[in-house]
Amino acid sequence: MYDLLIRGGNVVGEEGVTVADLGVEDGRIVEVAPELGGPAREELDARGLHVFPGVVDVHVHFNEPGRTDWEGIATGSRALVAGGGTVFADMPLNSTPPVLDRETFEAKRQAAERESYTDFALWGGLTPRNMDRLGELAEAGVIGFKAFMSHSGLAEFESPDDYTLYEGMCQARDLGRIVALHAESDSLTSGLAARIRAEGGRGVRDYLRSRPAIAEVEAVTRALLLAGETGARLHLVHLSTGRAVALAMEARSRGVDVSVETCPHYLCFTGEDMERLGAVLKCAPPLRDRAEVDALWEAVRAGSIHTIGSDHSPSAPGLKERDDFFEVWGGIGGVQSTLAALLTEGRTRGVTLPHIARLLARAPAERFGLTGKGTLEPGADADLVLVDLEAEWVHTRGDLHTRWKYSPYLGRTFRGRVRRTLLRGQTVYLDGTFPHPPQGRFLAPSPAAPVPQEVTP
Ligand SMILES: NC(=O)N[C@H]1NC(=O)NC1=O
Numbered sequence: 001m002y003d004l005l006i007r008g009g010n011v012v013g014e015e016g017v018t019v020a021d022l023g024v025e026d027g028r029i030v031e032v033a034p035e036l037g038g039p040a041r042e043e044l045d046a047r048g049l050h051v052f053p054g055v056v057d058v059h060v061h062f063n064e065p066g067r068t069d070w071e072g073i074a075t076g077s078r079a080l081v082a083g084g085g086t087v088f089a090d091m092p093l094n095s096t097p098p099v100l101d102r103e104t105f106e107a108k109r110q111a112a113e114r115e116s117y118t119d120f121a122l123w124g125g126l127t128p129r130n131m132d133r134l135g136e137l138a139e140a141g142v143i144g145f146k147a148f149m150s151h152s153g154l155a156e157f158e159s160p161d162d163y164t165l166y167e168g169m170c171q172a173r174d175l176g177r178i179v180a181l182h183a184e185s186d187s188l189t190s191g192l193a194a195r196i197r198a199e200g201g202r203g204v205r206d207y208l209r210s211r212p213a214i215a216e217v218e219a220v221t222r223a224l225l226l227a228g229e230t231g232a233r234l235h236l237v238h239l240s241t242g243r244a245v246a247l248a249m250e251a252r253s254r255g256v257d258v259s260v261e262t263c264p265h266y267l268c269f270t271g272e273d274m275e276r277l278g279a280v281l282k283c284a285p286p287l288r289d290r291a292e293v294d295a296l297w298e299a300v301r302a303g304s305i306h307t308i309g310s311d312h313s314p315s316a317p318g319l320k321e322r323d324d325f326f327e328v329w330g331g332i333g334g335v336q337s338t339l340a341a342l343l344t345e346g347r348t349r350g351v352t353l354p355h356i357a358r359l360l361a362r363a364p365a366e367r368f369g370l371t372g373k374g375t376l377e378p379g380a381d382a383d384l385v386l387v388d389l390e391a392e393w394v395h396t397r398g399d400l401h402t403r404w405k406y407s408p409y410l411g412r413t414f415r416g417r418v419r420r421t422l423l424r425g426q427t428v429y430l431d432g433t434f435p436h437p438p439q440g441r442f443l444a445p446s447p448a449a450p451v452p453q454e455v456t457p
């Protein structure tokens, strides 16, 4: 007998969308087929709704422990389930202390086991100060190591120089873990910022000029060379330019094990929007122009972008209120809107529903070895989201479940609304409510995480 039967939804599978029932037992999907026979302890009518795999957001900064006045795991993961997410992977920085060794890893893991509404994985840091701790972090179960090639914005999370990054990649390779890089050249961005500031530049345009596309392209080139040389597996986070994506694809064709992430804000906003909306849209790398946004969408359609993560990285509102735009905290509040943004913009840009599910769920789960996540195939955890695809709605402050109620998407009309999110078969979000207390589990990566397959658009 099934514990749960989800009846008649439009199931978004790998190849296409089919009307089917899903049978769930012990928190797992056991069968997907039209008109499954009962009995079931509980039935859910999903007719007219679309069933997606729960969003696997492997790029969030929930900032706990230490900076829960910026976000926190309870609020961040509530916002995630409200947006259709069932798994997050938290970045090692913005929490204090950052995750740089076993002890700091365990502190974050324990906090998340208490408070998370979703299952979760954790990133460790790769910085000059913890090069002798990467082994213990791998043993503890990080999905990979995050490093910055530019200043991270936080003194306690330093960037490695090329030599340190090279050594770190060698270690990560031997430990079987991926290196995730924020790829912007520190030399170019800090040099340009210093000159522009010396000339009195303090505005949004000045900030944009201090982080040009070449800063990303140069760093990506270097990162790909180092990954190729060391044989490390590389994940380029939040790429913002078509040129950088093309370089990654070229390296991939030569056998470099690289995957590419972009974020919804690089697909939905431009530098002009940053000028118009200000601090709420400040991020690094910065937003680009319309042609670059088009190039990123083209890369998405072509399958050159493998995963989409939110890079949710809010701060307390005070840090967003500075006259000098260089001093404003850089980070977008977006953990709740990834699926809605992709369903809205992606569909108008010709991205299919299975492709959206791949970018947001399957590919990140596969790439990071999160077995049983990101798919609706039998055997997988029953992590899924029921979406009313035709519902048009304006995103307002009242929708937000994050610690602070700001997001660059407020006022935007979305098409496609999350009605219900299930984690391991249990409804964790239902039309604005959270029926169960936090029950998130820690996910260790499986050792044999495959390279994501090419996406055929
Ligand atoms: N420290 C931190 O979260 N930085 C993030 N914010 C942002 O805009 N880009 C980042 O890498």
Ligand SMILES: [Zn+2]
Binding pocket: 059, 061, 091, 311, 313
């Ligand atoms: Zn980030």
